[in-house]
Amino acid sequence: xxxxxxxxxxxxxxxxxxxxxxxxxxxxxxxxxxxxxxxxxxxxxxxxxxxxxxxxxxxxxxxxxxxxxxxxxxxxxxxxxxxxxxxxxxxxxxxxxxxxxxxxxxxxxxxxxxxxxxxxxxxxxxxxxxxxxxxxxxxxxxxxxxxxxxxxxxxxxxxxxxxxxxxxxxxxxxxxxxxxxxxxxxxxxxxxxxxxxxxxxxxxxxxxx
Numbered sequence: 506x507x508x509x510x511x512x513x514x515x516x517x518x519x520x521x522x523x524x525x526x527x528x529x530x531x532x533x534x535x536x537x538x539x540x541x542x543x544x545x546x547x548x549x550x551x552x553x554x555x556x557x558x559x560x561x562x563x564x565x566x567x568x569x570x571x572x573x574x575x576x577x578x579x580x581x582x583x584x585x586x587x588x589x590x591x592x593x594x595x596x597x598x599x600x601x602x603x604x605x606x607x608x609x610x611x612x613x614x615x616x617x618x619x620x621x622x623x624x625x626x627x628x629x630x631x632x633x634x635x636x637x638x639x640x641x642x643x644x645x646x647x648x649x650x651x652x653x654x655x656x657x658x659x660x661x662x663x664x665x666x667x668x669x670x671x672x673x674x675x676x677x678x679x680x681x682x683x684x685x686x687x688x689x690x691x692x693x694x695x696x697x698x699x700x701x702x703x704x705x706x707x708x709x710x711x712x713x714x
Contacts, residue, residue, distance in 0.1 A: 506644045506645075506647050506648045506651075506707070506708050506709070506710070507644060507668050507705055507706070507707050508639075508640040508641055508642070508643035508644025508645070508646075508647060508705065508706050508707075508708060509640055509643055509703065509704070509705050510635075510636040510637060510638065510639025510640030510641070510642070510643055510703070510704045510705075510706070511636060511639065511701055511702065511703050511704075512632045512635045512636045512639065512701070512702045513699050513700070513701050513702075514626070514632050514699060514700060514702065515697055515698065515699045515700075516602070516624035516625055516626055516697045516700065517600075517601065517602065517626060517627050517697075518598065518599065518600060518601075518602075518624065518625040518626065518627050519598075519599045519601075519602045519604070519605040519622055519623070519624055519625075519695060519697065520596060520597065520598045520599070520605070520622070520623045520624075520625065521596075521597055521599075521605050521608065521609065521619055521620075521621060521622050521623075522563070522594060522595065522596050522597070522619070522620060522621050523546065523594075523595055523597065523612050523617050523618060523619045523620075524592065524593070524594050524595075524617070524618045524619075524620070525539050525542045525543055525546070525591075525592070525593040525594075525595075525617055525618075526539075526590060526591070526592050526618070527539040527542060527590070527591050528570055528587075528588055528589065528590050528591075529588055529589055529590075529591070530588045530589075531588070531589060532567050532589045532591075534588075534589070535567055535570075535588065535589040535590055535591040536567050536591045538591065539565075539567075539591035539592070539593050542593075542615065542617065543562075543593050543595070545615055546595070546611075546612055546615060546617060547560060549608075549611040549612070549615065550597060550608055550611065550612075552611075553604060553607045553608065553611065554604060555597060555598075555599060555604055555608060559597065559598040559599070559600070560595060560596075560597055560598075561595065561596045561597075561598075562593065562594070562595050563594050563595065563596050564592065564593065564594035565591075565592075565593050565594075566591070566592045567589055567590070567591045567592075568589065568590060568592070569586050569588075569589055569590075570586065570587050570588050570589055570590040571584040571585065571586055571587070572584065572585065572587045600627070602624075602695055602697050605622065605695060606692065606693045606694060606695050607693075609693045609695075610692055610693050622695060624697045624700075629702075632702045633702065633704060636702050636703060636704035637704045637706055639704070640704045640705055640706035641665065641706050641708055644706055644707070644708040645659070645708065645710075648708065648710050652710075652712055656714075657712040657713065657714060658712065658713050658714070659710045659711075659712060659713075660710055660711030660712055660713045661710070661711050662708060662709070662710055662711075663709040663710060663711060664707075664708070664709045665706060665707070665708050665709075666706070666707045667704075667705070667706060667707070668705035668706055668707040669703075669704070669705035
C-alpha cells in the first residue's frame with residue numbers, strides 16, 4: 506500500500522548573491538577599488554549579524570574594459586579599450602530571512618548590485634521525517650479500509666520502504682519569491698512563503714481473519 510504524506514513549512518534560511526564592478530585606468534587601480542568596496546560590504550554584513558563564514562567569494566576577475574566609440578554617423582561604432590574592470594561576485598547566507606532583507610538594503614545603499622534569492626531549510630530532515638510519518642499513517646488508513654471492505658483485519662507490518670524521493674517540495678504560494686517594497690516603508694521585505702514537502706511510503710501488511 507502506497508501512502509502519501511505532506512508537510513507545509515516556511516523556509517528559514519535565505520541566500521543571495523551580490524556583484525561589485527569597479528573600473529580603473531590600470532589593473533591595479535580596478536582591483537584596489539573593487540577590494541575597497543568589497544571590504545565595505547563585508548563590514549556592513551557582519552555589522553548586522555552575518556558571520557564571515559556565511560560570506561563566500563565565488564568569483565574575482567580583472568579584465569580589459571571595452572566600450573563603444575562612435576566616430577561619425579557614416580563610420581560604425583567600434584570597441585576600444587578604456588582601462589580595466591574588476592568584478593567580484595559574493596554569496597551571502599542569512600540564518601534568518603530578515604538578515605537577507607537587511608543585507609540587500611545595506612548593499613544597495615553602497616551602490617552594489619544584488620540579484621537572486623534562494624530559500625532553504627536549516628533542518629530539512631525534520632520535515633522529511635514528519636512527512637514520512639504522515640505517509641505511513643495514510644498507508645495504514647488505506648490498508649485498513651481495504652481490509653475491512655474485504656472482511657479481513659490488518660496484521661503486523663511486513664515491510665516499509667520509500668516509494669519516492671523524499672524531500673521533494675513545491676512552492677505553496679505562487680508569490681512567495683517576490684521582493685516587495687511598500688510606502689512609506691521602503692525596506693526590503695522578502696516573502697519566502699511556504700513549501701509543501703511530500704513523501705511516499707510503501708507499507709506491506711499481513712492480513713488476518
